[in-house]
Amino acid sequence: MKRIFFVEDDLSLIHGLSFAMKKQEYEIEVARTNLEAETLWKNGTYDLVILDVSLPDGSGYDLCRKIRQTSKVPIMFLTAADEETDIIMGLDIGGDDYITKPFKLAVFLSRINALLRRSDHFNQAEPELNSNGIKMQLLKREVYKKEEQLDLTASEYKLLYLFMENPDIVLSPEQILSQLWDCDENYIDSNTLTVYIRRLRTKIEDDPSKPQKIVTVRRMGYKWNTVN
Template identity: 80%
Template sequence: MKRLFLVEDDLSLINGLSFALKKQGYEIDVARTTQEANTLWVDGRYDLVILDVSLPDGCGFDLCKKIRQTSKVPILFLTAADEETDIIMGLDIGGDDYMTKPFKLAVFLSRINALLRRSENFSQQAAELHSHDIRIRMLQREVYKNGALLDLTASEYKLLCLFMENPDAVLSPERILSKLWDCDENYIDNNSLTVYIRRLRTKIEDNPAEPRRIVTVRRMGYKWNTKG
């Protein structure tokens, strides 16, 4: 049975979500403040974390950063903070998905199921990926170039993994977006993807102006090039 960790201060929402999640067969622990969350959080106890951003004594973003220091557990932000900058921030610091309130319960449950499936698939992958001078240690979520540790955001890390797991395959923007994020496409769209790829290239390419690893395939998408 999967155990979920809900960090939310709205009692009526807690009651509604707890009922719905338990009906789906999940166990659930609840924290209403960051202090309670820090007390309850133990890596390995939970299969998924649901975080509000605005809490009475702190911020869900800070909790996400703390969790990501030790854990790769899936994190879903569920919050009224619906500005584009908030959504990008949540994904960049390690969130796997971001839903804004109000929301439809069926969609919420679908996102939960999708994140859990994705996490199970991830755990079955190889421990390392290696191509050119780039090496990814999957369990540690670390990326090295020529032996030097790179500083990647969570979104950049997931994007790089997707490319290296599909060498020489052309990935359309739509496929990349669907694989990495379930968020509203009004926020995570082709323009946002272009920004992520440009930022990733600055960190992994010898010459970002002439990329040789992540190459653009005109009118089709992008691919991880292993031949040059």
């Protein structure tokens, strides 16, 4: 049985969503404050974390950062904070999905299932990827370029993993977006993806203006190039 850690202060939402998730045979642990959540997190093991951004004693963003220091557990933000900057921040600090209120219950449950499937796939992957002078140590969530550790955001890390897991395969923007993020397409679209790829190139390419690792295939998408 999958265990879900639900951090939310709205009692009516807690009762409604907990009932719906339990019907899907998930085990639910609930915290209503940052302090309570930190205590439960230290003492529990979970398969998915669902975080509200606005909590009575702090921010869900802060809790996300703390969780990411020690765990790669999937994190979903479920919040009324629906500005583009809120969503991008949530993804960059380690969120895997971001759902804004109000939302449809069926969509919410579907995206929980999708996150858990992706997590299972990731956990079954090889512990290390090594290509083009870039090494990803998946168990540690660390990336190295010629033995120098790179500082990647969570979104950049996931993007690099997708490319290195599919060497020399052209991935369309739509394929990349569907694999990485389930957020509202108004925020995570091809233009945003272009920004992420440009940022990632500045960190992994020897000359970002002439990329050799993540190459653009005109009118088709991008690929991780292993042929030099």
